[in-house]
Amino acid sequence: MAPSSITRIGVVVKPHQPDALETLCRITEWLSERGINLIGLAEIAHEQIKQKTGCTVEIVKDEKLATSVDLMLVLGGDGTMIATARMIGNSEVPVIGVNYGGLGYLAEFPIEELFPALEAILAGDYKVQRRVMLTVELWRGEELATRNRVLNDVVINKSALARIIEIEAYLDDQFVNSFRADGLIVATPTGSTAYNLSAGGPVIYPSMNAVVITPICPFTLSNRPIVVPNDSVIEVRLITKNEEVALTLDGQVGFPLQAGDRAVIRKSNTSFNLVQPANRNYFDVLRDKLKWGR
Numbered sequence: 244m245a246p247s248s249i250t251r252i253g254v255v256v257k258p259h260q261p262d263a264l265e266t267l268c269r270i271t272e273w274l275s276e277r278g279i280n281l282i283g284l285a286e287i288a289h290e291q292i293k294q295k296t297g298c299t300v301e302i303v304k305d306e307k308l309a310t311s312v313d314l315m316l317v318l319g320g321d322g323t324m325i326a327t328a329r330m331i332g333n334s335e336v337p338v339i340g341v342n343y344g345g346l347g348y349l350a351e352f353p354i355e356e357l358f359p360a361l362e363a364i365l366a367g368d369y370k371v372q373r374r375v376m377l378t379v380e381l382w383r384g385e386e387l388a389t390r391n392r393v394l395n396d397v398v399i400n401k402s403a404l405a406r407i408i409e410i411e412a413y414l415d416d417q418f419v420n421s422f423r424a425d426g427l428i429v430a431t432p433t434g435s436t437a438y439n440l441s442a443g444g445p446v447i448y449p450s451m452n453a454v455v456i457t458p459i460c461p462f463t464l465s466n467r468p469i470v471v472p473n474d475s476v477i478e479v480r481l482i483t484k485n486e487e488v489a490l491t492l493d494g495q496v497g498f499p500l501q502a503g504d505r506a507v508i509r510k511s512n513t514s515f516n517l518v519q520p521a522n523r524n525y526f527d528v529l530r531d532k533l534k535w536g537r
Contacts, residue, residue: 249365253312253336254283254300255327257319262343266318266354271300273358277365282312309334314364314518317341317350324349325493328376328394328515337371339364339518346531348436351520360520370519374433374449375473376511381490383504392511395434395493399479399500400426400459402487407462409482414475419456421482422466426459429477429508433515436532438494444468449525454510477508 252274256263271281283300303311309331315338317327324340324347331338340350341357352360363369379397381388401408410427412419430439432447435455440446444457445468456477457468471477481488484502491497529535 249279249313251280251282251312253308253315254281255308255315255317255319255323255330256283257323257343260319260343262354263318266357267300270316270357270361273361279365282308284308305330306332309336312336314339316361319343319350321347321349322495325394326495328374329392329493329496332392333513335513335516337516337518346523346528348528348532349433349517351523351528356520360518363521364518368521370521371516372449372519373514374517375431375452375454376513376515377429377431377454377508378511379490379492380507381498381504382507383501388504389498391492391496393434393493394431394515395437396428396430396439397479397506397508398426398428398438398459398491398494399481399488399506400491402489405486405488406483408486408488411480411482412456413478413480414471416476416478419469420466422458422461423463424458424461424466426488427479428455428457428459429479430455430457431473434493436529439468442468445470446529454508473510475509478505479508480505 274281281300282303284305315336317324317340320342341352341354342350343354377393379393380390399410407423410422428439428442432449432451435447439455439457442457442459444455447453452473453470454473455468455470458466481500481502481504488500489497490500490506
């Protein structure tokens with residue numbers, strides 16, 4: 244494979260990660276020796292890095308980072324990867340996730356493999372898996388309240404003290420069902436191993452062209468998860484009045500809902516391009532995270 248043309252690498256760091264400062268300094272020096280610049284966000288605490296390590300990282304604004312670099316490096320766990328997927332917007336820059344703990348579903352490289360992985364990437368020896376993302380529009384009447392992108396899931400659920408809620412679901416304008424449940428999850432294959440799995444939904448292989456709709460603790464036990472094509476337009480409507488209900492995106496961003504609010508969900512035009520280790524496969528991660536065979 245031909246050497247890559249990477250000259251600028253963006254870095255996103257998990258907040259309050261003490262080991263990240265030392266790692267950032269090592270990365271900066273390692274890349275500098277190869278003529279590559281490291282670019283970061285203001286949240287990295289630029290002055291703190293310089294004061295503690297003597298290393299400097301070029302800083303840009305959030306919205307400019309992904310379009311200013313050839314590769315994104317995420318130091319943190321899956322939560323940081325999910326936040327990065329939303330932050331990079333419509334950019335399809337490849338992303339590598341380095342986990343300070345064990346294997347992650349998305350941050351698959353342990354810290355010990357960081358520099359060998361970068362060496363391989365710079366040599367052009369790497370593979371990228373395109374992960375489906377969803378675009379979510381929240382409509383209140385004829386007004387668009389917000390538009391966002393998600394990597395994992397869109398969830399409508401009640402607060403801890405709310406009663407069971409009613410949600411109508413439509414697929415390409417066809418009525419699917421009126422779910423009476425604690426909530427409803429619309430998950431990508433990437434998000435199938437998150438809240439969807441806890442709610443009894445299936446694990447979907449990451450490259451599948453599918454989305455799963457999963458009711459949370461449905462009143463009618465025959466209401467089971469439904470796997471649908473990812474090019475469908477899914478609409479979910481909150482019917483219940485006078486209850487505390489929220490729309491949650493990737494478990495990180497939330498919006499309070501009112502009766503009659505509609506969430507319209509469709510496949511995003513851009514994907515999340517995940518750099519993967521050459522020495523592992525998806526089932527290695529499942530065995531590790533789900534404790535299969537133990």
